[in-house]
Amino acid sequence: MSHVVEKSLLSDLDSLKERQIGISVFDRPEDWDPKLDNIVRSEARRLRAKLEAYAAANDPEERVRITIPKGSYIATFDVRNIPEPAIGRGPHDSPVLPQRTYIGRFRDARLWALGLALAVTFTACVGVLAAAHDYAVSANDRHRYGATWSIAPFAVDSGRQFSPDISPDGRLIAYVAVDADNGSSNSSDIIVRPATGGSATDLIHNGHYNLHPAWSPSGDRLAYLQKLDTESRLIISGRDGRSQRQVSSIHDATSEWTSSGPLADCQKLSWSRDGRSIYLTSQVADLPDYGIVSVSTADGRQHAVTMPPGVDQDCYARISPDGRTLAFARFISHGVSDIYVVSPEGGTPKRLTYVNSEIRGLDWSADGESIIYAVRDLNRSELRVLNVSTGSFGVLPLNSAWASDPVFSPASQSLAFVEQEDRWTIWRARLDHGHIEDAKPFLTTSGQNHSPSVSPDGKTVAFVSDRSGAPEIWFASPDGSQLRQMTHFGGPWLGTIRWSPDSSRIIFDARPGGHATIFMMAAEDSAPAPILQGDFECRRPSWSRRGDYIYYDSTSHGRSQLWTRSLPDAQSTVIGPSGSQDAQESKDGKDVFFLVQNPGSSSSLWKSSTAPGSKASPLSISPTPVLDWTVANDTLLYTQQHRDSFNLVSYDPRSRRSVVLGVMPQDLSPGTPSLAASPDGKWIFYAVVTHVRSDISLATAPR
Numbered sequence: 073m074s075h076v077v078e079k080s081l082l083s084d085l086d087s088l089k090e091r092q093i094g095i096s097v098f099d100r101p102e103d104w105d106p107k108l109d110n111i112v113r114s115e116a117r118r119l120r121a122k123l124e125a126y127a128a129a130n131d132p133e134e135r136v137r138i139t140i141p142k143g144s145y146i147a148t149f150d151v152r153n154i155p156e157p158a159i160g161r162g163p164h165d166s167p168v169l170p171q172r173t174y175i176g177r178f179r180d181a182r183l184w185a186l187g188l189a190l191a192v193t194f195t196a197c198v199g200v201l202a203a204a205h206d207y208a209v210s211a212n213d214r215h216r217y218g219a220t221w222s223i224a225p226f227a228v229d230s231g232r233q234f235s236p237d238i239s240p241d242g243r244l245i246a247y248v249a250v251d252a253d254n255g256s257s258n259s260s261d262i263i264v265r266p267a268t269g270g271s272a273t274d275l276i277h278n279g280h281y282n283l284h285p286a287w288s289p290s291g292d293r294l295a296y297l298q299k300l301d302t303e304s305r306l307i308i309s310g311r312d313g314r315s316q317r318q319v320s321s322i323h324d325a326t327s328e329w330t331s332s333g334p335l336a337d338c339q340k341l342s343w344s345r346d347g348r349s350i351y352l353t354s355q356v357a358d359l360p361d362y363g364i365v366s367v368s369t370a371d372g373r374q375h376a377v378t379m380p381p382g383v384d385q386d387c388y389a390r391i392s393p394d395g396r397t398l399a400f401a402r403f404i405s406h407g408v409s410d411i412y413v414v415s416p417e418g419g420t421p422k423r424l425t426y427v428n429s430e431i432r433g434l435d436w437s438a439d440g441e442s443i444i445y446a447v448r449d450l451n452r453s454e455l456r457v458l459n460v461s462t463g464s465f466g467v468l469p470l471n472s473a474w475a476s477d478p479v480f481s482p483a484s485q486s487l488a489f490v491e492q493e494d495r496w497t498i499w500r501a502r503l504d505h506g507h508i509e510d511a512k513p514f515l516t517t518s519g520q521n522h523s524p525s526v527s528p529d530g531k532t533v534a535f536v537s538d539r540s541g542a543p544e545i546w547f548a549s550p551d552g553s554q555l556r557q558m559t560h561f562g563g564p565w566l567g568t569i570r571w572s573p574d575s576s577r578i579i580f581d582a583r584p585g586g587h588a589t590i591f592m593m594a595a596e597d598s599a600p601a602p603i604l605q606g607d608f609e610c611r612r613p614s615w616s617r618r619g620d621y622i623y624y625d626s627t628s629h630g631r632s633q634l635w636t637r638s639l640p641d642a643q644s645t646v647i648g649p650s651g652s653q654d655a656q657e658s659k660d661g662k663d664v665f666f667l668v669q670n671p672g673s674s675s676s677l678w679k680s681s682t683a684p685g686s687k688a689s690p691l692s693i694s695p696t697p698v699l700d701w702t703v704a705n706d707t708l709l710y711t712q713q714h715r716d717s718f719n720l721v722s723y724d725p726r727s728r729r730s731v732v733l734g735v736m737p738q739d740l741s742p743g744t745p746s747l748a749a750s751p752d753g754k755w756i757f758y759a760v761v762t763h764v765r766s767d768i769s770l771a772t773a774p775r
Contacts (some may be wrong), residue, residue, distance in 0.1 A: 076119075076140060080147035088145045100560070105599050111562040116145060117426070124464045221771040223470060226488065227265065227272075232766035234336050234490045235477060239287045242484030243267055246275070246285035246294060247768055250335065258715070260335060262296055267484060267770065275313040286341035286350070295319075295341050295350055295369075306341075306350065306367055320372035322365070323355035330387070330403065330430060336477070336492075336766075338387030338403065340433070344416065345395035351377065351416070353387050364389045364400055366416065377418045382608055383627045388433055391416065393440045393482070399424075401431035401445075405588050405609060406743070407565035411445060411458065424463060428586050429564055433490075438482035444468070446476040446489070450541045450563055451519055455489060470771055487771045495763040496520040496741045498535055500550075501756050508720055508734030514552050514757060522744040523567040524757035526550070527575040530750055532595065533757060534558075534569045534578055545569060545580060547595075550750070558593070559600060568654075568745050570614045579603075579622060581611040590624055604637060604644075612654045612745070616682075617661035625653035634666055647680075649688065654745065656703045657682065663725070665691075665708060667698065677701065677708070679725060693723060693730075697742050700758070704749035709733075709756065711740060711747060720756070738762065 075097050079087040086092060090112045094100040098111050106112060120140055127137055139148050227233040227247055236247040245267050250260045262276035262285045276282045281299035288295070291311065298305040303323055309316040330338045342351045347369065354365040356376045362385045363378040377398060378386045385403045392399065398416045402423075403409040407430040412421040424443070432453055434445035443458045455468040455475045470489070477490040498521045501511035515521055519538040526533050530550065537546050542563035548555045559566070559582070566582035576595055581588045589605035590613045604610040609627040616622065621638045625648075634648025634655055648655070648666060655666035664682050668690070669675045675698045680688035693710060695701040696718070701710035708723040718736040723729070738760035740746065746759035 076145055076147050077138065080149075085146065090145065093145060103599065104560075111560070112145075116140065121465060124462075221468065221470060221487070221773055223472075223769055223771045225767065226267075226269075226770040227263070227768040232764060233263075233768045234492065234766050235284050235340075236479050236488040236490065236768050237286050238267065238479055238481040238484070238486070238488055240289060240291040240483060242481045242486065244287075245488055245768075245770075246287065247488075248283055248285065248335070262294075267481075267486065273313075276309065281335065283335060284339050284341045284352075286343060288343050289345055289347050293347075295343070297322075297339065297341070297352075299335075306352070306372070308369060319350075319369060320367050320374065322352065322367070322374070323362075330407070330432070336490075338385065338401070340388045340390065340477075342389045342391045342398075344391060345393075349416075351389040351391060351398060353385070353389065362386065364398065364414075375418075377416065378412075378414060378421060382630060383632065386412075388431065390435050390443075392436050393438060397440070399434060399436065399443055401434060403431075404586055405565070405583050406567075407448065407563075408583055408586050411443060413460070424458060424460065425465075433477035435478050435480045437480060438485075444478045444480055444487065446478055448564075451538050453492075455487075468771075470769075472769070474765075485773045487773065489769055489771065491765065491767050491769055493763070493765045494520070494761055496522050496759050497762040498522070498524050498746075498757055498759050499738070501758075503733065503754055503756060506722070506731065506733055508736070508756075511736075513762075515548065515555075516762075520741070522741050522746045522759040523569055524746065524748045524759065525569040525571060525578070526748050526750050526755075526757065527571045527595075528573055528751050529575040530752065531575070533748075534571070535757075536567050536569070536744075543567075545578075545593075550755070558597070568612045568614075572615050573617055573619045579613040579615070581613065590622075614654075614656050617657050617659070623647075623655035623657075623664065623666075625655075632669065652678070652688075654699060658703060658725075659705060665703065665725075667695075667701075669698075674698070677710070691723070691725070691728075697740050697744075697746075699743065699745040700740055700747040702745075702747050702749055704756075705753045709747060709749055711736065711758075736760070739764075 090106045094104050094106055094112050123139055136149050232250040234248050236245050238245050244264055246262060246264045248260050249263045259279050260281050261274050262282045263272045264275045265272040283297045283299055285294055285296045293308050295308045298307055303321050305321055306319045307316055308319055339353050349366040349368055351364055351366050353362055356363045356379050361380055363376060363380050364386045366375045366377055380386050380402060387401045390399045397413050399413050401409045402412050408428050409431045410423055410427060411425045412423050414421040427447055430448040432446040432448060434443055436443055441460060443460060444455060445458060446453055446455050452473040453475055455470055455478055456465045457468060458465045472491050474491050474493040475489050476492050479488045495518060497516045498514045499511055500514040502509045517539040521535060521537045523536040524533055533548050533550055535546055536543050540557055543566050544557055545559045546555060546557050561582055561584050564583050566580060569578055569580045571578055577592055579590060579592050581590050588609045588611040589602050590610045591600040592603050593600035606628060610624055613622050613624040621636050623636055625632045625634050631650045632653045633646055633650055634652035635644050636647055637644045651669040653667050655664050657664050662682060663679055665677055665679050667675045668678050674694045677691045677693040678688045679691055680686050695710040696713040701708060710721055711718045712721050718740055720733045720736055722731045722733050741759040741761055744759060748757045
């Protein structure tokens, strides 16, 4: 802030260019390319939002209002026409200056001093506001959302607790519990507990995954989803768990775009105010798209409310208190989403935010003027309050770095939310005579590490880590030494790192502009350059064995489809069926293996010759997690869940035989291509979930 104000006052416009700000303020190198690292744009958006929130507070002592118009980094200064108090003012005193706007140099010495003093004052003020989280979204919200809330743990039992919902009278909270310390189990229960504490009641317990409880408007019924392999049952039960009735079957979405876990995913049930409908995320009609659907509680009929374009996915449906507006989060890529509103009957959604980050749940305030939402910002997740009319937002002072899934109760003026944290660690294990031996952590931090990839010369392991505050690509030696950061995107998600055959370059996908873009980068500290991008997903690249073209999947034609891209002439060709993705060539370059996702079913591996016009055929192999497979010498390695652990399996494409090499007892990280083999086939690297914390807290608003 001080840099922008000072340089604007001096009319030093060269210092206010994006590249120079990155170098001067964020310590980027002289050859830094802002097209590949959006830190200046990202921080400018946050600063504009803080300035808008500060202005919305309408401080009577504010003499000069500072704004930074979109499209530039030049500050403007509005001298406010605020009348002086009548007491002590005589008829010959100087009048108040009229309101004017100054851009660049101050011509008036008094205004120069005032502006420079204000720059220092405002910088300190923003620091104070950041500490107190008092970014008021409206004058009426200052007391309610700006002051300190009273926070107490609510459900902190062993295992995981998530997806809370408060009864209309504010007395009971229903939530999901997974009874396992590591979060891994074959079932989940729905628990009901008084909001004031006390003993819990295991309301729904039947050996299935029972998820997303939602109280009816009258509080006499509870809806939830019972998750099966290919669909989910929408069930309504009585308040006491009896009189259960299946309303409908839906194609429930386990989102690949969120990091909230395979059970919490991006689902939420929301009753209409008259109790006649329930809104949730489901596959729309027979299409592969997942939008918001209303389901009749009487006969189970479904009506599509939103139909997101391409492979976008709409999540976290919530009806406003007056029942006239539906809010939801639209995901366009992994960890990239924003909040929209639409009529409960459907229509064209209106976009409210431009955070391009991962929304992790939302709910309405009691008056319907604001939306409380959780958003992942770098390596933390915080709760914010969005003013629906103005678009300004504030941060709730909850002192939680991992808040998600907020639910607000107008009756009790309380807010239930989930404090969720997980750590992903890359492990290394030796393959000795076809068996897993000597499995140990390779790299550990308090955040997420995943997507390992070993160079063909065996000298370098590339991987993704958020140890610097945002997901970035890092390099290390195979023993974990010589650690160095290679990218500086500043978020959000990136991954699928693949080495060129000569170990000189890597390709990967990242999302600095929203949708996944494929980048190429030399291994010797070179800046990454985009080679495939568009208003759709380009992701999961890999190299041909000769290094003259790459494979990737794209959603340019709707569903994911496998393509090749010739590097000499930049020509792209479709080679895979609808739903194909994540290709890897065999070691001899004669075959290519890839995944195919069919709507309503799991992904399976397919094989095709690399010769033009070859026909692909399925291998009847379904890795779990779906992206954990790799080519290793003459075989395929993949993981397969077995009860509460995972088997490492070797598959020989020639004999079509599978052999279990050993058991991996940890939870494997979801949604990442996190299984890699060394070139000699003697070592494997994989990412595991080493720590999970998912508890529910209850915050009470100041009255």
